[in-house]
Amino acid sequence: MRPSPSARDPDRAAQALEGIERVEVERLDLLDPASIEAFATRYAASGRPLHILINNAGVPLHENLELDARGYETQFAANHLGHFQLTLALQPALRAAGRARVVNLSSGGHRLTDIRWDDLHFATGYQSFLAYGQSKTANVLFAVELDRRWPKDGIHGYAVHLGIIPGTSLNSSVGEEQLRATGLIDRNGQPVVDPDRGIKNPQQGAGTE
Secondary structure (H helix, E strand, C coil): CCCCCEECCHHHHHHHCCCCCCCCCEECCCCCHHHHHHHHHHHHHHCCCCCEEEECCCCCCCCCCCECCCCCEHHHHHHHHHHHHHHHHCHHHHHHCCCEEEEEECCHHHHHCCCCCCCCCCCCCCCHHHHHHHHHHHHHHHHHHHHHHCHHHCEEEEEECCCECCCCHHHHCCCHHHHHHCCCECCCCCECCEHHHCECCHHHHHCCC
């Protein structure tokens, strides 16, 4: 298998992956349906089966409501809807693998809220943590339903929580004050590592245990 990571900014991703052999970086913007379709079309044209699809893109928390071009709240749009469209578009390649896995990176944040069916895009008032939690709940539900519907094609779905990793730019987006208040950074602003509390460094979070 040859890893094919995708990113909204391929040049930035290529720099982060420098030194890792046999990796091809493709452009993919999960807030843009046309970009998703173009990526899936390019992959299909390669004729390669897809053994593992890891849906791990995430939009950082932001203070004010942000909408995509369709009027959808961006965390729900990128974290769930974009991955949903991508997975459906890549289903033929997953089926061709014979045995394939779709891994949705969720979070303990799914405990914050169920899907807000009556106000999916926060028209009545935005709360960033609830928006994040809703998108993570959607990741879990998507994995469960995929695993129910696609096993006949040899495709199984998984939802995983890697832990809390304050040393990444995604978690750092909540701000230093919030990180300190929740015990995720110390008085010097350094990330705390406490595996017993599920707080990890990036290397531990990337582990498979």
